[in-house]
Amino acid sequence: MSAPTFLLDDSVNDPEAELWFAEPAGFTALPLDALLPEPGSPAADQLRTAVAPFLDAAADEMARQQFIAQFASAQQLMSALREVGTVHCSIGLHRDDVDESGASGGQPLLSFFTVSWRETAVAPRGVTAARAVTGTEGHTHTEYRELPCGPATFSETVRTPSADSGLPTAPLLQVYAYLPHPDCKRLALLTLSTTAMARRAEYRTILRQIADTVSFDNPLDADSSKAP
Numbered sequence: 001m002s003a004p005t006f007l008l009d010d011s012v013n014d015p016e017a018e019l020w021f022a023e024p025a026g027f028t029a030l031p032l033d034a035l036l037p038e039p040g041s042p043a044a045d046q047l048r049t050a051v052a053p054f055l056d057a058a059a060d061e062m063a064r065q066q067f068i069a070q071f072a073s074a075q076q077l078m079s080a081l082r083e084v085g086t087v088h089c090s091i092g093l094h095r096d097d098v099d100e101s102g103a104s105g106g107q108p109l110l111s112f113f114t115v116s117w118r119e120t121a122v123a124p125r126g127v128t129a130a131r132a133v134t135g136t137e138g139h140t141h142t143e144y145r146e147l148p149c150g151p152a153t154f155s156e157t158v159r160t161p162s163a164d165s166g167l168p169t170a171p172l173l174q175v176y177a178y179l180p181h182p183d184c185k186r187l188a189l190l191t192l193s194t195t196a197m198a199r200r201a202e203y204r205t206i207l208r209q210i211a212d213t214v215s216f217d218n219p220l221d222a223d224s225s226k227a228p
Contacts, residue, residue, distance in 0.1 A: 009029065012218070012220060013220075017218070018181075018216065019087075019115065019188055019214060019215070019216060020213075020214070020215045020216075020217075020218060020219055021115070021190075021210055021211075021213045021214045021215070022210065022213040023090060023113070023210060024206060024209060024210070026092050026093055026094045027090040027091070027092045027113060028090060028091050028092075028093070029088065029089070029090045030078070030089050030090065030091065032078055032081075032082060032086070032087070032088070032089065034046070034047060034050075035047070035074070035075060035078050036075060036078055036079055036082065051071065054067060055067065055068070081114060081116075084116060085116040085117040085118060085189075086114050086115065086116040087115055087116065087117065088114065088115040089112065089113065089114045089115075090112070090113045090114075091110070091111070091112060091113075092109075092110065092111035092112070092113060092192075092194075092206075093108055093109070093110060093111075094108070094109045094111075095107075095108060095109070096108070096109050096196070096199065109194065109196045109199060110194065110195070110196070111192055111193060111194035111196070111203060111206075112192070112193045112194070113190070113191070113192050113193075113207075113210070114189075114190070114191045114193075115188060115189070115190055116188070116189045116191070117186055117187075117188060117189070118186060118187050118188075118189050119185065119186050120132075120180070120185060120186055120187055122184050122185055123184060124184065125150050125151050125180035125181075125182070125184060126151045126180075128178075128180040128184065128187055129144065129151040129152055129153045129178055129179075129180050129187075130144065130153065132153050132178035132180075132187060133153050133155045133178065136155065138157045138158075138159075139155040139156065139157055139176075140155065140156055140157070141154070141155060141156050141204070142154070142155045143155070147179070147211055147212055147214065148212065148214075148215070149179060149214045149215055149216055150179065150180060150182065150216075151180060152177055152178060152179045152180075152211060153177075153178045154175070154176065154177050154178075154204075154207070154208065154211075155175075155176050155178075156173065156174060156175040156176065156200070156204065157173075157174050157176075158171050158172070158173055158174075158197070159171070159172050159174065160172065168195075170195045171195065171197055172193055172194070172195055173193065173194050173195070173196070173197055173200050173203065174191055174192070174193045175191070175192045175193075175200075175203055175204050175207045176189065176190065176191050176207075177189070177190040177191075177207055177208070177210075177211040179211065179214055181216060182216055188214070190207060190210060190211055190214075192206060192207040192210075
């Protein structure tokens with residue numbers, strides 16, 4: 001079997017990066033900073049330039065306004081994620097080819113992956129990992145593991161938006177990985193969400209694969225002397 005191929009994002013050389021990881025094929029990162037620029041900044045001008053071709057291609061003014069409204073809603077979502085400590089998010093698009101009988105028709109499966117930081121009480125990392133899922137309601141498939149980056153816990157929930165939330169009422173599977181940082185003051189929360197309930201085992205595996213690649217030290221820095 002040949003070794004896996006990794007594509008390096010420019011963020012791997014970000015001097016302010018505090019966590020490194022690899023995503024499997026099918027995930028496309030959303031540029032939070034580019035989508036949420038400061039008003040009047042050069043980044044805001046760049047965003048307007050990038051969006052202009054989509055507006056110009058609109059069939060009519062109604063389609064143009066619908067695009068603007070949907071784009072604004074996406075920005076609101078990204079802003080809400082950033083406010084709760086989210087530093088990375090990706091959209092996953094995969095073909096459902098698990099069913100060998102072909103009954104699924106190879107339909108597309110959508111998912112949403114995020115990485116967020118959570119402040120924690122100072123404690124040994126193993127204790128923090130255990131506390132992350134202690135007393136949480138509705139969490140199932142709780143598991144403690146030792147990863148290359150240190151201790152971690154995994155869990156998952158199934159949530160259904162209320163009818164008055166304005167969101168689709170389809171059940172939403174969310175799989176979590178809690179990875180305490182070596183400074184013992186915070187943890188990285190990895191979350192993978194999808195409505196493809198029939199593929200929960202596969203999405204559980206995907207999140208564990210991503211968590212296995214996490215490093216709190218730059219893996220490309222040969223001079224790094226910090227222990228994971």
